[in-house]
Amino acid sequence: MSNIAIEFENISKQYALGSIGTGTLSRDLNRWWARMRGKEDPYLRIGEVNDRSQKATGDFVWALKDIDFKVEQGEVLGIIGKNGAGKSTLLKILSRVTSPTTGCIRARGRIASLLEVGTGFHPEMTGRENIYMNGSIMGMTKAEITRKLDEIVNFAGVEKYIDTPVKRYSSGMTVRLGFAIAAHLEPEILVVDEVLAVGDAEFQRKAIGKMQDVSKGEGRTVLFVSHNMGSMQQLCSKGVLLNNGSVSYMGTIGDTIHTYQSGIIVQNIFKDQDGDPDSLLLFDASVSSSDGEVFYNSSEIMIRFKVKVARKIPSLVIGFNLYSSWGHPLARTDYNDSNDLMTLALGIYEFVFKIPSFTLSDGDYRVVFDVAERNVKCYSTEKSSLSFSVVQDGESNFGNRFCEQVNFKSSLIRENWLSDFYEIG
Structure with missing residues (x-):
């Protein structure tokens, strides 16, 4: 039968x-x-x-x-x-x-x-x-x-x-x-x-x-x-x-x-220039997963982007804000969170931020970059953002329970996810 x-x-x-x-x-x-x-x-x-x-x-x-x-x-x-x-x-x-x-x-x-x-x-x-x-x-x-x-x-x-x-x-x-x-x-x-x-x-x-x-x-x-x-x-x-x-x-x-x-993940990479080429320029940004094209709870998520510093700026802001699909701010991080740097010498720098496994619950997220001269001018716009979707890893229920707690608290804390940054030109 x-x-x-x-x-x-x-x-x-x-x-x-x-x-x-x-x-x-x-x-x-x-x-x-x-x-x-x-x-x-x-x-x-x-x-x-x-x-x-x-x-x-x-x-x-x-x-x-x-x-x-x-x-x-x-x-x-x-x-x-x-x-x-x-x-x-x-x-x-x-x-x-x-x-x-x-x-x-x-x-x-x-x-x-x-x-x-x-x-x-x-x-x-x-x-x-x-x-x-x-x-x-x-x-x-x-x-x-x-x-x-x-x-x-x-x-x-x-x-x-x-x-x-x-x-x-x-x-x-x-x-x-x-x-x-x-x-x-x-x-x-x-x-x-x-x-x-x-x-x-x-x-x-x-x-x-x-x-x-x-x-x-x-x-x-x-x-x-x-x-x-x-x-x-x-x-x-x-x-x-x-x-x-x-x-x-x-x-x-x-x-x-x-x-x-x-097929639906859009704007998880951009190469268009955004900013002022004579001062600060944000370009070549991407978000990727340690599991390839799928972002699981258990994946390590890596955010890379490049910034050109074209003139001496006394106080730099270089980082990003992480938002939920509803537009709620979840976390923020900057290149100088783990050091006392306030500025960078002229050059082109690549920044690498890593979000550890079991940090985000399943859902849609948006990375909005913040490249600015502190208290003076912002050089990044709403166009300089990336989006990605996280799905629950079928083999791990612990991850989702842990993530719900992190997402609840993360809007109240300042995350430090910087892995490294270095001058490339």
Whole structure:
């Protein structure tokens, strides 16, 4: 007996831009009749690839194009890609929210989906009534739902509001109840989109733990979409990378994240001149990882840059600030933190700063350089910045716990990460 839980076969989805339907009732009926007989859509048009960076020149676009892969039973598959890559469209087709233009999906067992906040909920019905309604849609009996009711309510943490209409729930309460229903009503396949990001940190940890139990303990299949690479690394065993509606890579979750990040890390190096060539000039900067193109918690992160000192400046500031993805300052360091130097002789200098392993938690970071004449003039601008993303090392949970503490404290302290600097010309 095959252990394949889901099989995507030549799945494509085409959308019309700016219009709905074929234009006339007779054509709509012809399209419906062709679909009923299993024939190809007679009005199918050759469309463009779904590339948001380019202006559309036609009336149709392929949100998905020729998707072919299989998911084994008990596997946790992470689906990764930029916004607009086709992730949510693929899950909607699997959940039968919409139908594919071409191809078919073969799935074994009941599918529970959590695609958007409030998916499948009737706003006028209470939380309790929505639990029974969702369970019935999945084919469960009233007795089966009643047996799971207390567990669902406790997990969602909405005991006080379980008999209140869902329309009065906050988005966080709604997604907690929705996930609890999807995860506890014993589906063979659990489909979860980015919607978990709506919940708070405590609920996200509970949800990830529950998905691990569902997949490993109960042998059920999970499809997970998220932009949080740390959660992907922690939860998934395999990954699929979508790009402009097509599968560009499929493999282990670590290799998939590696491929994804190597394509999206932008501005991790610049060679443009920034500053005043007659005074101070910042150029040729880069940020790199000891693990190659992927920045893990356990990686040593190295920041290099060059500065040209063209005239004698009594008091120099040469260093950088580290910011989180939210713009919060985390740490600052300067070339003279570990010595008493206040200035440098004329010349070109290379600076090397090393951020030790297990210093940063998973997330996005920005390095903003600060090259200035103290209290007089700043020679660096917002353009002189680098960005990189850190993912959790799957083999080390200690690193992430330690990093949360460091990130909490680092905005209050002055870090000394200078490894060396030397004159090169």
